[in-house]
Amino acid sequence: MQTTAVNWSNHLIKQLSQQDAYTDDETPYATFYSDTMSDSSLSADQLTTIADLLADEYTKPLLEEISREPMTIPELTTQLDASRTTVYRRIQTLSELDLVESQIRPEPGGTDATAYAATLSEITISLESGSFEAEVTHTDTDAVDRLNQLWGDL
Structure with a gap:
């Protein structure tokens, strides 16, 4: 059942990303919300990029891994059984979309x-009044880092 939901979700995201949202000036857009960025717009291309990344065979497991704990490129290549170039490109694109952050370890x-480390905890895409809205909920990495440091000090 869970696999069906994931496949249906990936299919829905791909379908949504292939349709245009309408605006007065005929420029497709979706609204992007997060706790670090307020009411900025996410272009149709960015929405498509996110949908494509989530449907990608490497990005989903990559995000799952780095949502648990920060990992280096060599650690991710081993864990995902993927080439360094493949992992680096996914990380670079996710970073450009503010879905991943780098940390010095x-x-x-x-x-x-x-x-x-992943900076998102949830992505919600909805269609309201003829336009797509994409809401990205980011994790509070500062609080997570503080909690990890606290546990490490004990």
Whole structure:
């Protein structure tokens, strides 16, 4: 049942992304909301990019992994059994859409590594009054980082 819901959800997102939302100036758009960005617009191209990413075979498991804990590109390539280029491109696109953030993580031996964490917890797409609205709920990574640090100090 859960697989059916996921497949139906992916299909719905792809269908929505292929349709135009209408505005007075004939420019397709969707409204993008988040706790860090207020009432900015998400272009039809950006909505399509998000829908395509969520339907991608690597992006969904990548987001699942980095929503649990920040991971580096080498860790993700191993976990997802994907090439470094594939993982890097997905991370780069997700970062451009403000769905992923990079963090510096100290490594043994005094070096630093860049780890990536998901910044979203929910994406909702709706059609109201002839236009699409996409709501992205971001996680409060500062609070998460503080909680992780607190647990690490105990």
